[in-house]
Amino acid sequence: MSGPNTNFDPVEVAVLDPRAIEDAVTSALGAVAAATSLDELKSLRPTHTGDRSPLAQANREIGALPPSAKAEAGKRVGQARGRVGQAFAARQVELEAERDERVLVEETQDLTVRVPRRPVGARHPVNLVSERVEDIFVSMGWEIAEGPEIESEWLNFDALNIGPDHPARQEADTFYVAPAGSGLVLRTHTSPVQVRTMLDREPPIYVLCPGKTFRTDDLDATHTPVFHQFEGLVVDEGVTMAHLRGTLDAFVQRLFGDGIVTRLRPNYFPFTEPSAEIDCQCWVCRGGSDAEVKACRSCGGTGWIELGGSGMVNRRVLRSAGIDPDRYTGFAFGLGIERSLMLRHGIADMHDIVEGDVRFSRQFGMEI
Template identity: 65%
Template sequence: MSGPNTDYDPVEVTPLKPEEVEAARDAALAAIAAAADLDELKQVRIEHTGDRSPLALANREIGALPPAARKEAGQRIGQARGAVNQALAARQEVLEAEHEQRMLVEETVDVTLPTDRVPTGARHPLTTGSELIADIFVAMGWEVAEGPVIEAEWLNFDALNLGPDHPARTMQDTFWTDPPEDHLVLRTHTSPVQARTMLSRTPPIYVVCPGRVFRTDEYDATHSPVFHQVEGLAVDEGITMAHLKGTLDHFAAQMFGEGISTRFRPSYFPFTEPSAEVDLVCFVCRGAGKLDGATCRTCRGEGWIEWGGCGVVNPRVLTACGVDAERYTGFAFGMGIDRTLMFRHGIEDLRALFEGDVRFTTAFGTEL
């Protein structure tokens, strides 16, 4: 029986030649030494240690060698790659130290310098925005009504014609408090304030209700589990949709400038009948849909922007709140204060209103 064949054909693979490996190693070391900052070093790392680097490609060629030749080639490549990695680590440490030192010099602030400047404070735009809206309606002879944020289930749902099986009652939309038998929720709208007002006073009623509301929405650029609404309620003899339209047109003009009007699109809400979605004439292109020959980015060429909801108060709601539905009618409307401010000031990310960055609020000063 013959023994194992230890002879091999010394196949030459160019990337594995000693001179080629040394050249790749030396090129990598030179590039590392020449890197002037961390960004340049990152690029060097990719070029000389990445999957497509010369040493990485050479390492892949080891498999093409006969078994007896692989050990020597593997040691040669391993030593070269080790030298490169050590040089990278050393250079990284030096450049990080230089970066930190440079930051200390460039960002130094002499806190002992005398100053007579006192930073000007700023009120949060949600606060000033809510007050502006309240002032608009107070000037029209309305009153501002407020209520608790932890509300009775009956006032938040039943009194507003939202039956026991309505999907808004589920955990997908509503924050319920413990224990469940207390039947308390974090209010999902400011409509309970309207219900409380009708229960506590006799028409005529003209109230506007701004405040925080809570729903189980995701927190992103256009949604938040905590946001702000303003709702209005008018209950009197002879109230019609025409009164509602005139009120909202005046509100829109005061918020966005003269010439801004509203339109109604048929919709459905349990607490109003008939109901409508309120659209606002685009205050940027003034309803044209185009601006400087291009499609208006604010309204996406529609000429209108969705603003809120409204309608004539459902007689069931009036009756539930102790108002004579045979004698009185009313209208109600609601829209987001946060959304209104985003429209008015070009705020692109809703989260900017809630993250407490003083640089954001300072831009608004003390008044809108």
């Protein structure tokens, strides 16, 4: 049986060659010195101190050496690994100090500056538009009238000449309040406020009825099940369609700008007769040249924008409210606040209005 190989020279093992070990240390020290960030330094560790690094491979070869060679080879490899480890530690301290100094400069805060105790909010543009409209009509001598959002079917439909078979009374359009047969609905318009006003007071009547209304629409880019509208009502002696037209012209000029006019297109509504759709001259192209009108995106190249419905109060509606239709006449109109807001400011999606993101409201400031 042969004895141990006492003549084995560790230099003959390539990875244990002093020159190879020194080259590995030099390469590691150079890479460490060139690292400019902590992330870069971290990425260098597997290459120079990991299990597959040259010094780690050399350390594993020591176990195959004879006892007489292990001590010297172990000392040489251990010192080399120690130098590399110290270089990594020293460079990490330097880079951490540089990072901390940079953070102090880049992220410095002036603690003497006073900051608001509460985040700055904004009023919702629907409220701003509603108040703007109310101010316009109050300045014309009108009053503001309000009513409950849960209404009786009689006030919401029957008193307005909307019969039992009218499509608007179906559950596909109207929210009915449980239990079935309660006779209560979430109002589909603010017209019941007009009926309440006519029941409570004697003409002359000049009221604006703003408020929240409900219909069974899905929320999409142009519809919402909960929306706001305002309706106007005038009942007096000698009231004609000319008074309606003059009122609408005065209103749109105050809201959209001087020189804007309206036009009325014949239509049918159960609670007015005759009835008309209200169109407003486009406040962007103002019905200019043919080329300007065709290029206008606000009015779709027509020069006019549809606002809502209007007409002379139906004699049946006056009679149901206890007003003599042979002595008094009146007119009424209704416009959606969300629609006015979308038209006036080019808002394309109803979601922006209803989702309550304060960033949307801040665009309008405190006045519209």
